[in-house]
Amino acid sequence: MNASAARFRHRANSAPVYLDYQATTPVDRRVLGEMLPWFTEKFGNPGSVTHAYGREAEAAVEQARAEVAALIGAEAREIVFTSGATESNNLAIKGAAHFHRAFDKDRVVTVATEHKCVLESALALEREGFRLTVLPVDAQGLVDLDALGAAIDERTAIVSVMAANNEIGVLQPIAEIGALCRARGVLFHSDAAQAVGKVPVDVDAMNIDLLSISGHKVYGPKGIGVLYVRRRPRARLAPLFDGGGQERGVRSGTLPTPLCVGLGAAARIAGAEMAAEAERLLGLRRRFLAAIQARLPEVRLNGDPERRLPGNLNLSFPGAPALALMQACPGLALSTGSACTAAEVEPSYVLRALGVPEALAAASLRLGLGRYTTDSEVDFAVDALAAAAQLVAARERVTAAEARPT
């Protein structure tokens, strides 16, 4: 019995190896520990500042706000808590567009590989009469700065470009885009749900006006996110919805103290550990890629090989349809792309935007490595995937041969 078979046997009855860190991350135990008291004994409403329980909750929320701000080089008062990155993206894009429509700005610029909630928000604006420009990307997944510059004019209300792609991990040139937008006097929003806590993000150095953060992508809880809203020069927004006037009127609703505390703790931990963790993940990613390509030389990496999240691989397995591949790897928790659209069988629009042919796009998997991924999990995953890909591709060839008219 060889080593990989032993590993396989060892794994047979345990939970699958989690390789979907771009879909969601587990809550870090340290984060959980900080959150739990705020669910139970310290349950005050942070809006109830006229009594002790409320003030205690308010102080915790404000500390969390400062912790998130510190991670991105912002001020605490520039941090608006939301229910998650989807809401942050909706608030940033629709809120900025709606506010600036009164100033004859009716154009929105974004990129073809953005998260679905960015594209859908932009499309919702288009249905309202805004003019939408969706920029293409090159074969590596990068947006062209000249094309972006050409798409901006005096009527542009907002430019939205993600920091790191959720499927291919590609890092857009955010600092350059920020400088360009600042020079042209256009608001710049970046969906940084996948980037924050994984790679350095500094809203001042990168000239970012609006930035979206997700709790559950950084080992914090689900149900919480942040929109960073620059104060100088001020990024003005119309709220998505109104009510009690919390978050300076930008986002009403009772603040969920435990979730805010969890995101604050997650941000603090990410800030302290990011450099070392990025190095470690980069090592795992290289190990993964080298090993799988040694076994299957035809495997192709989608997206820029270097300018990408340290923990992301997106691989095409020629001849092995992704769904069949996933079924053949019950020991691995994988995805074909964005979880939001995972149930759809059509190939990823992100890969299509890179020009990946449809058959190859349909044979692609996203591999997300993260804080709890180990060397041995990588080795196990490579073995399992390589074996499965060979099996599936062989089966596909037989099926194709049988289907061929004789």
Next chain:
Amino acid sequence: MPPRTAYLDWNATAPLRPEAAAATAEALGHCGNPSSVHRFGRDARRALEAARAQVAALVGAAPAEVVLTSGGTEANQLALRGLPGRRVMVSAIEHDSVRQAVPDAAVVPVAPRGIVDLHALDRMLAAEPRPALVSLMLANNETGIIQPVAEAAQIAHARGALLHCDAVQGAGKLPLDRARLGADLMTLSAHKLGGPPGVGALVVAGDLPLMPLHNGGGQERGRRAGTENLPGIAGFGAACASAADGLGDYGAIAALRDAAERRLGAIAPDAVVYGGDVARLPNTLCIAMPGVAAATQVMALDLAGVMVSAGAACSSGKVRRSHVLDAMGVPAAEAECAIRISLGWSTAAADIDHLVEAWGALYARTRASAA
């Protein structure tokens, strides 16, 4: 020994029920996006749908009718903004998240006793050429006064209008049947009934074509995009189940509330209780100590370890005059002296003693200095 405290601000937020705490903590220990197709995702999806069924059961709805949101505020906005083209009519005593949902909403007046004026509603609907959407809360958050939602729904339906009910304060305190109320849309909030903060629901009857506030992934059947807050939702489901089981506790809670009302009234013959003579939530007491500003009362009670509020817990921390009491025709000078005392399942007789003692001491001080 830590200072003695009495938490009597349950309408602002309730402590997590033990069942909800357990469900939330359990879900926080699992990793999985309910939209993912692998085992972690499928487990998450199962937990999500089980919790959705518990929420639905609390109000007698089908699970598919429950749209999970980030809370009551979002659910109210989704209801009122999600059906564009309809004339929105809201009662004068609604929560801010309803009153401010659409800028041009018509306001249905309430009678001096705090109950919506159904004749006025009918007249307004009769005069409105467009299809309407009426929003009426189940029970008011400040006074606890219960509204005639079923009657309002009949009137609305007879005029071709839809009815939305903000049931945030009533749910878990009163038996609740969505169909019997006739509510086409109903808002729930987890943290008001012993679930975690950051989650709520809009219950949507049948297939009303709701326009989402949040565009994105196709979660919640396209009506609310965003990765589901599974731990929060699991806690919400458990809280709903526990709240339904605990409805019987409200007899004892009402007895404590009535005792508080009686004892405060005995101390201060000039105190005014709002809603004392109409159907009211069993846990809520809205009472004015004439001549003493609500802010002063709340501060003095806080110093004594008694936590109450001067109305809705909103953002500013400023104590504003209540729009609810205004709408009831309470004179401004009197309304400014009203506080809200709200109880829950863990409120003990000692908490009421503590309140009476602190409130009584303040009353004696102010009356002595006035004399």
